[in-house]
Amino acid sequence: GAVVSQHPSRVICKSGTSVKIECRSLDFQATTMFWYRQFPKQSLMLMATSNEGSKATYEQGVEKDKFLINHASLTLSTLTVTSAHPEDSSFYICSARDNLVYGYTFGSGTRLTVV
Amino acid sequence: AQSVAQPEDQVNVAEGNPLTVKCTYSVSGNPYLFWYVQYPNRGLQFLLKYITGDNLVKGSYGFEAEFNKSQTSFHLKKPSALVSDSALYFCAVRDGLTGGGNKLTFGTGTQLKVEL
Numbered sequence: 001g002a003v004v005s006q007h008p009s010r011v012i013c014k015s016g017t018s019v020k021i022e023c024r025s026l027d028f029q030a031t032t033m034f035w036y037r038q039f040p041k042q043s044l045m046l047m048a049t050s051n052e053g054s055k056a057t058y059e060q061g062v063e064k065d066k067f068l069i070n071h072a073s074l075t076l077s078t079l080t081v082t083s084a085h086p087e088d089s090s091f092y093i094c095s096a097r098d099n100l101v102y103g104y105t106f107g108s109g110t111r112l113t114v115v
Numbered sequence: 116a117q118s119v120a121q122p123e124d125q126v127n128v129a130e131g132n133p134l135t136v137k138c139t140y141s142v143s144g145n146p147y148l149f150w151y152v153q154y155p156n157r158g159l160q161f162l163l164k165y166i167t168g169d170n171l172v173k174g175s176y177g178f179e180a181e182f183n184k185s186q187t188s189f190h191l192k193k194p195s196a197l198v199s200d201s202a203l204y205f206c207a208v209r210d211g212l213t214g215g216g217n218k219l220t221f222g223t224g225t226q227l228k229v230e231l
Contacts, residue, residue: 006158032217043205043223044159093158097217104149104219106158 002028002098006107013084013114021079021110023094029074030096035067038091038109050077084114117142117210121222128196128229136191136204136225138180144212148189149219150180153203162204165189166211176200196229203227 003026013019023033031052036044048064050056050071058064066088068080077096081088094107118141128134140146147166151159163174170182180191189206206222 004158009156034218041224041226044221046218046220049218091156095159095219103161103164105161106151108158109156111156 002096002100002103002105004030004094004096004098004105004107006094006110008110009108010111011113013112015085015114016083018080018082019084019112021081021092021094021112023077023079023096023107025075025096025098025105028096028098030077030098031074032097033071033077034095034104035069035077035079036093036095038093040091044093047079081112084112086114088112089114117146117208117218117220119206119208119220119222121204121206121225123225124223125226125228128227130198130229130231131195134193134196134200134227134229136206136227138189138191138206138222139187140189140206140208141187142208142210142212144210146182146187146189147209147211148180148182149207149209150174150178150189150191151205151207153205153224159205162191196227198229198231201227201229 005024033050035047047062048056048058050069052071056069071077093109098105120139149164150162165172165182173179207219
């Protein structure tokens with residue numbers, strides 16, 4: 001089946017630094033990937049949709065200069081949290097449209113803690 | 116706009132009893148409906164989906180869901196709950212309308228607790 005690998009699974013960084021999270025489709029080509037943020041005991045909030053070879057589409061209220069998304073190949077999308085602050089601490093999950101009919105496969109998530 | 120409602124924050128059930136996790140939706144076109152399960156600090160695992168065809172959809176781990184167009188519902192069910200089913204369950208919808216985009220909209224999640 002379709003597999004999406006996301007790493008790191010956990011990262012702790014200092015306030016003001018940048019962190020990169022990778023999302024890879026291992027056995028299929030993902031022209032479209034999605035980045036979500038999840039707060040404790042809450043639902044997934046879509047941050048942006050990334051399309052291979054083009055600029056990401058950000059949801060309303062998401063700062064595109066703070067959350068940089070790059071989808072340079074059909075198997076890799078990255079999310080960089082720039083100048084991270086404690087309020088950016090959250091669980092980030094990526095997802096990709098897989099080769100099943102209207103299927104979506106999710107990564108295992110990244111727990112970001114900014115100290 | 117598309118939306119999903121999961122009216123119950125938590126569902127408690129005894130092991131061996133049937134369980135139901137409720138979901139209702141709203142879309143402009145035909146709905147594509149999904150159920151996912153999430154264990155602590157993990158991503159979402161796919162359980163089942165409805166795109167077209169039979170209203171009763173069977174999925175992973177003995178779960179099933181019934182699409183009810185008139186009630187705009189897609190409730191998740193399992194005949195006999197296991198303690199290991201305890202997790203957070205999300206219902207999601209995508210608008211099947213052409214040009215509606217690929218985005219999934221998620222409900223707020225329902226915490227299922229199965230007790231001995």
